[in-house]
Amino acid sequence: MSKNKKINKEKKDIIVDDDDDDDIDELMEGLEDDEELNDKEVEEEDLDPTFNSHLYSYMRRAVQRPHTKKNDIYITNNGNFIYYVKRIKKLMFIENIQEVNIHGLGAAIMSAIKLSLYLQRRFDMVLSPTTSTEIIIDQYEPNVDYVDPVSKTRHCSAIHINVKKPTTTTASTQ
Template identity: 40%
Template sequence: MLEKRATIEGSIHKRTPQRPASVPTDIYISNKSKQAAIVKRVRRLMLKENHKSVVIHGLGAMVIRAISMALAAQIALENQIILRPTTETISLIDDIVPDDMEKDLETQRRQNSIIHIKLEAKDGLVELQRKTGQIIHHPSRNRRSRRWQ
């Protein structure tokens, strides 16, 4: 039987969820992620850097956006990738900061959905990767060192 949450006297501070050390082929979707940028990143990773798979992660409300971005990447790569989604539920911890400073800080747990979509290259894309070879990616303008004279 589900229990109702007690009324909270104070403000809730949501902690950032723990995630494992990121690899270059992991893409985490946030509400600021632009679809065109994510699709471009997937194309670069799979075509230019010759990665066989890329994983897109979405948490909570970003599950739907992660799915739409994975589908957009599949269309951009002309259906040469296979989507393998897995879902799970994780526990997140919130801090409750009381209005009354005399009281102690409390925590509460809540459940949230998460999706991991593995984009795997089909044989046709692997063949294209082999033909094009690895293309050296130039650093972005933000990382380029400039000397002011």
């Protein structure tokens, strides 16, 4: 028994012959696995949400941070580098703010460092970096009824870079 699947790819209609029922078989196996999970007794190691995706789903939670000020800029890996530069230039040169704080967490530390070094090289800014460790809370919601929600805490490195406009005394000493 042959099934035809119609796929729209690059605005062309392509018909693909699908002779096997792999999709249905995989779905049925997944349902059987869930029934087996519900029937057997679960050991405590099996309830670890980081290893068992059948029992738990990871729920992303925003990082807890203090109330942001106008001069606080939080760097992410998804952010556009040029956007950050334009925003800092607007704050420091148009709105005449004397200092900006750049914050980077985890994998975004490198982006925060690159941004601050670019500002130092291009506009002669004065940098004052500090590091810290932030506590991140991971939440796991249960996919089945017999387990409770789980929260785990972990520690993540962070960098906070204070970027200041150069003063006449600072510029002459460099």
